[in-house]
Amino acid sequence: MIGHYASRTLDLIDRAIDALAAVILMAITAVVFLNAVGRYFLSFNLMGAEEGARLLMVTLCFLGAYTLLRRGGHISVDVVTLLAPAGVLRVLRGLIGVLIVCVMGYLAWYSWQLVSYSAGTGQRSTTLPVPRYFFFLPTAIGATLSTVAGVEMVIRAVTDTLRPLASAVQTQPGPDIPDREIPPTDRKA
Numbered sequence: 001m002i003g004h005y006a007s008r009t010l011d012l013i014d015r016a017i018d019a020l021a022a023v024i025l026m027a028i029t030a031v032v033f034l035n036a037v038g039r040y041f042l043s044f045n046l047m048g049a050e051e052g053a054r055l056l057m058v059t060l061c062f063l064g065a066y067t068l069l070r071r072g073g074h075i076s077v078d079v080v081t082l083l084a085p086a087g088v089l090r091v092l093r094g095l096i097g098v099l100i101v102c103v104m105g106y107l108a109w110y111s112w113q114l115v116s117y118s119a120g121t122g123q124r125s126t127t128l129p130v131p132r133y134f135f136f137l138p139t140a141i142g143a144t145l146s147t148v149a150g151v152e153m154v155i156r157a158v159t160d161t162l163r164p165l166a167s168a169v170q171t172q173p174g175p176d177i178p179d180r181e182i183p184p185t186d187r188k189a
Helices: 002-041 049-071 078-083 086-121 137-159 166-171
Strands: none
Touching (some): 002 137, 049 137, 086 137
């Protein structure tokens, strides 16, 4: 029961991050476009545009990495996932979850230390009027959420409640992907 509520909470976080990612992508596009138009046609630069676009891109990447982990959308070897028996695939995905927990947990721990140190020194960004730790915060948040996604993957592997992988789902005919019929002219008699 607790796992159900935790999974639903993570689903809500996913939706919020998806909406935030759309806004961030539009903001990056607008900032870069306005800076280019200003520089080449109006002879002015937006102060901090490049640094702001970089901050938004880092945020987009680390939050997007988390949502892809939850959806199973990262790069994988499809041949293995299609040919491996269900039990072997479950063990492999559980081991991948353990690896995610180790790597992203370390990154989260180190990133939070960097955020803490940077916030403690009171450093400011060179061109944007924001504290310097804002540049490390997306990494810390994204790595923490990715660690949680890895823990969820391990728990789901142990309890045999893993969600189907995106690539495996797309290869199976279903309501979204109907069976293709062979046209009558191509049938052999």
